[in-house]
Amino acid sequence: MSTEETKPAAPAESKETKPVAKAEPKELPAFEKSISDKLEKKFGSKTTIEFVKPTRIRVKVNKENVLEVAKFIRDELHFDHAESVSGVDYPSKKEIEVVYHLGSYTDPDLAKQILTLVTSATREENPNPGNDSTRLPSLREIFYSVEFHERECFEMLGVFFEGHPDNRRLLLPEDWADLPPMRKDFKIKGR
């Protein structure tokens, strides 16, 4: 029995162990900047542009102004649908961020772009979903496509969307009686 055959083949990896350092772009991409400038010009201090990267813009808005800003994004900036609605729990900041990723099918210039609209709700220590202050206005009247995404966010994070016609459980069982599972204080057993 030859040892040559049982020896595993040498792994096909390059020797480079250091990740390639990312060059920080000094100037912001022009097209994305023009979109964020329109938002800044219209709303001023109501919105915070958190970053402008190629094809991605992140805008943070208070929950009082989110409907107004979303309407402007749909009517003037031509973003027409929501790709995803994610809730992110920040126990240290005592808030739950809800992140809308908005895209556009109708405007070919915007096909690459994703506008990230972020708003946040206060976080309750002992949540009682639907009956506490963790509330946000629903964007369903503006972006129809958020309907099921907001329902998922309601059950997973306990954020109640005011004005949503159907704040019901979606993926979890009807009799789920624990914490909303995507909150950070819900721990997986054994971990």
Add this chain to the structure above:
Amino acid sequence: MTAQLPPGLEIEKLDERIMTLNVGPQHPGSGHMRLIVKVDGDYIVSCDPDPGYVHRGEEKMAEYRNYITNIPHLERPVIHDSCNVLYPYCLGVEEILGLEVPERAKYLRVIASELNRCVYTQYWLAIYGIFLGHSTMFMWPAGDREFLIDALEKMTGARVTHAYFVPGGIRNDVPANFEDMVLRRVDYFEKRIKEYAAIFYDNPILISRTRDAGVLSREDAIRLGTTGSTLRASGVDFDLRTKEPYDVYEELDVKVNTLKAGDSYARSKIPWLDMLESCNIIRQAVQKMPKSGSVRVKLKPNPKGGNTEVYKRVESGRGSLGCYIVSDSKPEPYRVKMSVGSFRNLICMPYLLKGEKLGNMPAVYWSLNYWPVEADR
């Protein structure tokens, strides 16, 4: 009394005329989900989809594992399309860690994801065929997909759950005779799927069952935020392989298939046209691929990202598939959210099934290219 009950548990008053039917979750006509359908005679009055029977908490699990150990479980939502499901996650982690993928790995990724798209679509087509009562259409795709599964097995080492993509490239290089093997299989596969036109797509019985069933107009497809074949069957030219090309799709010639009708027939035809296009893409990629070179950047154990977030998306077998990763300078991601095509197309169901005949339900439901396991995650 009903006011105190939690949402979804209210007691409903019985109606003399409207009957409520539970389609699923065990019924094979719906997959692993339930459709609560209200019928008046033979017509559907309303439909309330109830997914969640295969919810496994993939997103929660991802917060407990590091970037590398997340790979094998994040591909589970669609094991038949596992390369495409993992693709946006890998692209996102590469951006977080600042990795540059070798050129050869980029081409091999494209080949693997196109092969996977065909394998998934064949599986879906088999199910679509059997639920329309066409048992030959179950046998043919279920048999033909084995050619490509074998090709993927030689490439990745596993039949369905490949775990082939890793941040920084692919797990292993392909065997020596890979190019010939994959081209021969793709040529034969293309010849076979062209024969489906005569038996299935030109079949008058299929046409009579699916044409004008569940029509989704262009405006509604955009408003509802649908994606993938559902969107392109309604006349919207949107495919991320051309609109936001990732890896080497920019250098390949990709033709986007659109149809205008927006009915079940158009929705069932788009994936088949996509498979033919995938064969072309694989041939181009094999031709342009560098013949040697590294396929993976070596990572440090437990790599950490900065305080950042990414949203990456790719075109999967069921439409745009996005992955939102929030990193907080720890080896584990702070939050991983997968925005999947099936979940985005779920919103069509109450809309399209309203007013249809109950017998048309499987034709409309399966044409949406809906994969319950992916939608539940």
